[in-house]
Amino acid sequence: MLLDLLQQAAAEREAQALTRRRRIAHTACAPHQSVGAADAEPTPLLTFCSNDYLGLANHPSIAHALAEGAHRYGAGSGASHLVSGHSLAHAQLEQALASWLAPHIPEAQALYFCTGYMANLAVLTSLGTAGATLFCETLNHASLIDGARLAKADVQRYPHGDAAALDTLLRDSASQLKLIVTDSVFSMDGDIAPLAALLALAERHDAWIVVDDAHGFGVLGAQGRGVLEHLGLRSERLIYIGTLGKAAGVAGAFVAAHATIIEHLVNTARPYIYTTAAPPAVAHALLTSLDIIAGEEGHCRRAHLADLIAQLRAGLGVLAAQAGWTLGASDTAIQPLVVGDNAAALALSATLEAEGIRVGAIRPPTVPAGTARLRITLSASHTEQDVARLLAAIARAVPVAHQHREAA
Numbered sequence: 001m002l003l004d005l006l007q008q009a010a011a012e013r014e015a016q017a018l019t020r021r022r023r024i025a026h027t028a029c030a031p032h033q034s035v036g037a038a039d040a041e042p043t044p045l046l047t048f049c050s051n052d053y054l055g056l057a058n059h060p061s062i063a064h065a066l067a068e069g070a071h072r073y074g075a076g077s078g079a080s081h082l083v084s085g086h087s088l089a090h091a092q093l094e095q096a097l098a099s100w101l102a103p104h105i106p107e108a109q110a111l112y113f114c115t116g117y118m119a120n121l122a123v124l125t126s127l128g129t130a131g132a133t134l135f136c137e138t139l140n141h142a143s144l145i146d147g148a149r150l151a152k153a154d155v156q157r158y159p160h161g162d163a164a165a166l167d168t169l170l171r172d173s174a175s176q177l178k179l180i181v182t183d184s185v186f187s188m189d190g191d192i193a194p195l196a197a198l199l200a201l202a203e204r205h206d207a208w209i210v211v212d213d214a215h216g217f218g219v220l221g222a223q224g225r226g227v228l229e230h231l232g233l234r235s236e237r238l239i240y241i242g243t244l245g246k247a248a249g250v251a252g253a254f255v256a257a258h259a260t261i262i263e264h265l266v267n268t269a270r271p272y273i274y275t276t277a278a279p280p281a282v283a284h285a286l287l288t289s290l291d292i293i294a295g296e297e298g299h300c301r302r303a304h305l306a307d308l309i310a311q312l313r314a315g316l317g318v319l320a321a322q323a324g325w326t327l328g329a330s331d332t333a334i335q336p337l338v339v340g341d342n343a344a345a346l347a348l349s350a351t352l353e354a355e356g357i358r359v360g361a362i363r364p365p366t367v368p369a370g371t372a373r374l375r376i377t378l379s380a381s382h383t384e385q386d387v388a389r390l391l392a393a394i395a396r397a398v399p400v401a402h403q404h405r406e407a408a
């Protein structure tokens, strides 16, 4: 019977320390957040697990723009984009995003989606038709993996960051359409894909490259335009996906690519066509978010974030070595402290929480077995004192980690 089967599966998850539980935030997304059950007094926690890298999720100007958008356009869009839901706010947002990516993609246009998950399904299913091959990096985000599963194309995988292996696969492929598919900043590791090398391969082997910049848009690049600006890349072979619920602080995502590709998505991408358009107010709020990202304030926030990343890494490298953990080689706001064992990662997360600090323990299947970790994320809304407090709490947990290791 279904419920018995599911209860057994739940018991197995529990035995492997793999049960996932949601927590309830009682206050806005911010470093200091109150968290707890709906019917109890929440606990204030210093949080290092959001993807709100620039601290814009709770920015008063953007919240105000959201309210203004609701006054102007109402609460809902009422229909999908191709029916009647496509508003002036959506069109203005797409135009702004297209001009952001224009230095990097010739004849760029942009298409706004409700979520990054849907944007990835759309790109991979619309372009990855029968006869095409998707060359997918092994550490890609789940939404790219699912897009590849749904696509009719053949799928080949290449090892993390391994341009030489990809070169061989591309050379040996007789596929009529080759698409390289990769995260830019890997979501659980924080490192950056070797995109210049991948683009050179795309040019050599007549392939295209789908780049998911969920963790780069807004944060990377001098003007926050993302990984293409950061690495100084330009090519019509680039099909770029940026998400707008992370550094941009609101919700949704967009694809930027050559106008012909965007036109094809509008006409064929089922995750675009068969869903209600996001509220126009959300797009309206994003216009303000883009202004902040591109302006002086965005610049200052990125500079402050870079200082915090350096501060954290300087302290954490030493502690990781003492405890026998591994600090991933990341220069971005995502800093993985790899503990290894699922239960040990949960225990470390619980130890920090007892000190009022929230850092998520990430376990399989989100990361490979044996690499359970604390995924520490920094935001421009953290202070140096916040980071110092995290480091001090982790330092107090190092002896505990030693005892566990000796007992094991």
Ligand SMILES: *Cc1c(COP(=O)(O)O)cnc(C)c1O
Binding pocket: 114, 115, 116, 117, 118, 120, 141, 143, 183, 187, 212, 214, 215, 243, 244, 245, 252, 253
């Ligand atoms: C978060 C994320 C997505 C999904 O974006 P949403 O807008 O949250 O659906 C896609 N790709 C990567 C790499 C992500 O981290």
